[in-house]
Structure formats: C-alpha cells, structure tokens
Amino acid sequence: xxxxxxxxxxxxxxxxxxxxxxxxxxxxxxxxxxxxxxxxxxxxxxxxxxxxxxxxxxxxxxxxxxxxxxxxxxxxxxxxxxxxxxxxxxxxxxxxxxxxxxxxxxxxxxx
Amino acid sequence: xxxxxxxxxxxxxxxxxxxxxxxxxxxxxxxxxxxxxxxxxxxxxxxxxxxxxxxxxxxxxxxxxxxxxxxxxxxxxxxxxxxxxxxxxxxxxxxxxxxxxxxxxxxxxxxxxxxxxxxxxxxxxxxx
Numbered sequence: 001x002x003x004x005x006x007x008x009x010x011x012x013x014x015x016x017x018x019x020x021x022x023x024x025x026x027x028x029x030x031x032x033x034x035x036x037x038x039x040x041x042x043x044x045x046x047x048x049x050x051x052x053x054x055x056x057x058x059x060x061x062x063x064x065x066x067x068x069x070x071x072x073x074x075x076x077x078x079x080x081x082x083x084x085x086x087x088x089x090x091x092x093x094x095x096x097x098x099x100x101x102x103x104x105x106x107x108x109x110x111x
Numbered sequence: 112x113x114x115x116x117x118x119x120x121x122x123x124x125x126x127x128x129x130x131x132x133x134x135x136x137x138x139x140x141x142x143x144x145x146x147x148x149x150x151x152x153x154x155x156x157x158x159x160x161x162x163x164x165x166x167x168x169x170x171x172x173x174x175x176x177x178x179x180x181x182x183x184x185x186x187x188x189x190x191x192x193x194x195x196x197x198x199x200x201x202x203x204x205x206x207x208x209x210x211x212x213x214x215x216x217x218x219x220x221x222x223x224x225x226x227x228x229x230x231x232x233x234x235x236x237x238x239x
Contacts, residue, residue, distance in 0.1 A: 035225050044207055044229040044230065045207070045226075045229055046229070047227055047228075050225055088157065088158055090158075094222075096174045097174055098171070098222060099171075099172075100160035100173075101160070102160070104157045105157045105158075
C-alpha cells in the first residue's frame with residue numbers, strides 16, 4: 001500500500017466544490033512540502049500544485065492546495081467535466097535515506 | 112518549454128535488464144535548476160518514484176529498488192537513462208521520465224526539487 005493515504009474515489013456535480021485529502025506522517029507531509037498531480041485518462045501526470053499551495057502557470061485558480069500538520073488537501077471549485085481524472089499527492093519522505101512517496105490516487109468522477 | 116521523451120524496448124524477459132532512455136528538448140540537461148528522474152506506474156496502480164540524477168552524475172534512488180537501479184546522464188546527447196536489473200513481472204509498468212524543478216535551491220538539497228514536466232511514458236512488459 002502507499003505511504004500517503006488518499007480516498008480511492010470522490011465525486012461531485014458541475015459547479016460544486018470538491019476536496020481530496022492526503023494523509024501522511026511526520027517524516028513526509030509533517031516536515032516537507034506537498035505536491036498534487038492530475039492524471040487524465042491515458043495520459044501522463046501533470047503538476048497541479050507545488051510546495052503545498054502554489055499553482056504553476058496555466059493551472060486555473062479553481063485548484064487550490066493546503067496543508068496542516070501531517071495532512072493535506074486539494075480543493076477544486078466550480079467543478080467541470082474535464083476535471084474528471086485521477087489525482088495524486090506526493091511528498092518527500094525523510095526516512096531511510098530519503099525518497100519520494102505518493103498517495104494511492106483518488107479517482108474523481110463528475111456526475 | 113521543456114519536453115521529455117522516453118524510448119526503449121517494450122518487452123523484456125524475466126531476469127534480464129530493462130534499459131530506457133529519456134531525451135530532453137527545449138532546454139539543457141546541464142541546467143543547474145533541474146534534477147532528472149524516473150517514475151513508474153504498474154497497470155491500474157499508483158505512481159512509484161524510481162530515482163533521480165543531476166547533470167553532474169549525482170544520484171539518489173528509491174531504497175526499495177536501489178540494489179537493482181542505475182541512472183546515468185549523457186550531457187552531450189541531452190539524455191539520461193535508466194537500467195533496472197533482474198526484472199520480474201512485478202516490474203511491468205508505464206515508465207515515465209520527468210524533470211525535477213528546483214529553482215535556485217542548492218542541488219545538495221535535492222528534496223526541494225520536485226517532479227515538474229513529465230514525458231508521455233512508455234509501456235514495458237516483462238514476459239518470456
């Protein structure tokens with residue numbers, strides 16, 4: 001199983017606000033930045049949020065990230081059909097010699 | 112605008128070595144602002160980071176794969192490569208290469224370099 005814990009699925013209707021959680025520990029989320037990736041069906045992951053709450057250029061401000069303690073969240077407001085995708089959180093983990101860890105992914109369905 | 116493209120055999124026999132290359136375009140692999148990495152995704156599953164390399168050749172690997180992984184860089188070709196030895200069916204996956212952006216951070220602090228631009232991925236199947 002994945003080091004970071006995400007719900008396997010989430011859903012919402014167009015226009016709604018949806019949040020996806022990501023739970024970790026003191027060795028990863030608790031002491032390092034959190035990143036979020038969007039993976040549309042059949043495509044490579046795309047960076048959505050970096051360093052907890054920063055958006056790369058081109059990512060709509062409907063997407064926002066937050067972190068508190070050993071947990072993080074991705075919020076999507078004004079949900080659109082094209083947001084239907086898998087979402088992954090990631091963080092650096094300080095244990096062992098250090099390595100990147102991911103959540104298991106959350107499949108977002110737009111009803 | 113950075114672009115990355117994976118290439119290599121799509122089929123590898125069990126116990127053999129998987130070899131992939133990532134070609135970087137739109138920028139120099141010798142840029143001090145980037146590390147370069149490999150990530151994989153088994154069919155229907157999540158993402159797993161394999162390892163990363165700096166243009167100087169400095170590497171760091173996932174502890175769970177470290178004994179079988181070698182990542183190297185060829186600055187003259189603007190490419191970096193992955194070798195994974197003694198493969199089994201469990202290594203069947205889509206393999207992605209990616210740039211890890213770090214801005215002005217000291218490259219010794221490699222944990223500040225995050226996966227930014229990804230290649231499209233290449234499917235590798237391990238089967239006899």
